[in-house]
Amino acid sequence: xxxxxxxxxxxxxxxxxxxxxxxVALVGAGPGDPDLLxxxxxxxxSEADAIVYDHLVGREILDLARRDAKLIYVGKERDNHTxxxxxxxxxxxxxxxxxxxxxxxxxxxxFIFGRGGExxxxxxxxxxxxxxxxxxxxxxxxxxxxxxxxxxRDHAQTCLFVTGHLKQGGCDLDWDALVRPxxxxxxxxxxxxxxxxxxxxxxxxxxADMPVAVxxxxxxxxxxxxxxxxxxVAEAVKDAGLNPPALIVVGTVVNLNQRLAWFAGRxxxxxxxx
Amino acid sequence: xxxxxxxxxxxxxxxxxxxxxxxVALVGAGPGDPDLLxxxxxxxxSEADAIVYDHLVGREILDLARRDAKLIYVGKERDNHTxxxxxxxxxxxxxxxxxxxxxxxxxxxxFIFGRGGExxxxxxxxxxxxxxxxxxxxxxxxxxxxxxxxxxRDHAQTCLFVTGHLKQGGCDLDWDALVRPxxxxxxxxxxxxxxxxxxxxxxxxxxADMPVAVxxxxxxxxxxxxxxxxxxVAEAVKDAGLNPPALIVVGTVVNLNQRLAWFAGRxxxxxxxx
Numbered sequence: 399x400x401x402x403x404x405x406x407x408x409x410x411x412x413x414x415x416x417x418x419x420x421x422v423a424l425v426g427a428g429p430g431d432p433d434l435l436x437x438x439x440x441x442x443x444s445e446a447d448a449i450v451y452d453h454l455v456g457r458e459i460l461d462l463a464r465r466d467a468k469l470i471y472v473g474k475e476r477d478n479h480t481x482x483x484x485x486x487x488x489x490x491x492x493x494x495x496x497x498x499x500x501x502x503x504x505x506x507x508x509f510i511f512g513r514g515g516e517x518x519x520x521x522x523x524x525x526x527x528x529x530x531x532x533x534x535x536x537x538x539x540x541x542x543x544x545x546x547x548x549x550x551r552d553h554a555q556t557c558l559f560v561t562g563h564l565k566q567g568g569c570d571l572d573w574d575a576l577v578r579p580x581x582x583x584x585x586x587x588x589x590x591x592x593x594x595x596x597x598x599x600x601x602x603x604x605x606a607d608m609p610v611a612v613x614x615x616x617x618x619x620x621x622x623x624x625x626x627x628x629x630x631v632a633e634a635v636k637d638a639g640l641n642p643p644a645l646i647v648v649g650t651v652v653n654l655n656q657r658l659a660w661f662a663g664r665x666x667x668x669x670x671x672x
Numbered sequence: 673x674x675x676x677x678x679x680x681x682x683x684x685x686x687x688x689x690x691x692x693x694x695x696v697a698l699v700g701a702g703p704g705d706p707d708l709l710x711x712x713x714x715x716x717x718s719e720a721d722a723i724v725y726d727h728l729v730g731r732e733i734l735d736l737a738r739r740d741a742k743l744i745y746v747g748k749e750r751d752n753h754t755x756x757x758x759x760x761x762x763x764x765x766x767x768x769x770x771x772x773x774x775x776x777x778x779x780x781x782x783f784i785f786g787r788g789g790e791x792x793x794x795x796x797x798x799x800x801x802x803x804x805x806x807x808x809x810x811x812x813x814x815x816x817x818x819x820x821x822x823x824x825r826d827h828a829q830t831c832l833f834v835t836g837h838l839k840q841g842g843c844d845l846d847w848d849a850l851v852r853p854x855x856x857x858x859x860x861x862x863x864x865x866x867x868x869x870x871x872x873x874x875x876x877x878x879x880a881d882m883p884v885a886v887x888x889x890x891x892x893x894x895x896x897x898x899x900x901x902x903x904x905v906a907e908a909v910k911d912a913g914l915n916p917p918a919l920i921v922v923g924t925v926v927n928l929n930q931r932l933a934w935f936a937g938r939x940x941x942x943x944x945x946x
Contacts, residue, residue, distance in 0.1 A: 547789030
């Protein structure tokens with residue numbers, strides 16, 4: 399980033415902040431590796447007066463903030479907030495009304511399982527200026543770093559994103575939609591329900607030896623990949639002791655991981671294996 | 673980027689290049705707006721000896737390359753290459769064997785409808801070192817810039833990515849998978865087949881007044897959004913004269929565009945409406 403234009407921008411912003419015209423940028427922080435922030439996300443974070451962030455946003459990313467920026471933690475997990483959603487919405491509105499340039503920072507992409515839509519609906523209703531900065535979603539980060547293409551001419555023509563973390567703790571997925579041929583299924587936040595999900599997919603007719611990968615801490619130096627089958631994956635994940643955040647990929651593309659894995663993950667001393 | 677460390681990196685690279693150990697970085701260029709490149713993508717592009725790029729990669733992104741880097745154009749569209757896929761694979765291998773630091777640059781994310789998997793399979797077989805840099809996929813870029821969350825508690829719990837551009841020009845999608853309740857469907861490269869796709873979805877039982885958005889030139893200053901229904905969208909797109917690249921979003925989330933659109937697109941004088 400250009401230091402001089404940054405300083406000028408900051409002065410300009412300070413002027414608009416004084417007038418009480420705050421703004422909110424809803425920003426996707428990407429899948430984990432700070433190097434996967436977009437140029438705009440990095441700039442918005444470095445400019446912000448206040449950053450309201452979730453659990454999945456790492457310390458290295460928050461360190462890009464100005465030293466005098468307010469950092470406000472609001473959540474444990476994407477759908478299990480320390481602050482209820484209504485209070486997060488109210489906080490963003492209050493900060494913007496006070497004239498702050500606010501960054502609302504979420505892991506991955508804010509419009510894929512991030513509840514970002516609900517937050518900017520509240521901003522729109524309150525007449526607050528906002529923008530949305532897309533991010534690399536966890537599925538892209540995990541698949542690229544694990545060497546598992548989500549689509550591939552020989553394996554999958556479609557890709558379905560679902561969440562295993564549903565309301566009321568139940569797991570009422572559309573099972574028939576999950577077992578289509580030539581499809582890759584990516585399950586966000588499904589580690590706790592993995593055993594049930596795998597059983598239901600087999601009951602719905604998917605072959606028990608369908609390859610499954612579970613990717614813990616995707617794109618970070620601590621990344622681990624467990625490869626198994628629908629039948630064995632719950633046990634394999636338990637044996638390996640995987641913890642959230644973890645992404646589950648189901649489909650024959652998973653087999654490509656054997657040849658295409660390039661990122662060393664937890665066994666590596668450096669974050670970048672190239 | 674830090675100019676001094678960049679220069680040092682370049683010297684170090686020149687040394688390794690002389691030894692004949694080239695490498696390939698398969699890099700996602702994101703949805704269009706150069707500001708949506710990841711930090712790593714921008715760095716890899718600025719370091720590359722050779723960049724092998726597709727049609728959807730814009731001039732502003734290629735301008736980040738070194739003046740002495742080779743820029744090699746290989747494609748009209750993602751699945752309609754000027755060079756056949758086998759020749760692209762052979763080109764990447766030849767450049768790497770010659771000792772170059774090669775960037776293979778694709779629009780969006782390289783593992784979502786980018787055929788990136790096939791290219792790195794060829795590299796793996798040839799024993800070439802590679803890495804994969806994920807990018808913001810077109811669906812994320814378009815949805816964030818059009819104010820259409822792909823998932824939303826009140827509308828959609830799942831999101832399906834499909835391509836309208838199939839082998840042999842046919843359109844043999846899994847129609848039943850496309851008409852599930854509480855799902856957003858994103859169709860990549862489907863503009864030419866939009867009329868047929870809409871008809872088939874209605875025939876499969878989706879309501880004719882289901883909202884559809886077609887987003888042309890997503891995230892660029894030239895972005896246009898046409899909002900219609902399954903029944904009217906083919907006509908609306910024709911009237912508006914939309915051209916590829918365009919992304920199609922089907923689902924009730926599309927209605928949120930009325931309240932959440934923040935990016936001015938083609939009517940704006942600046943690329944950033946915030």
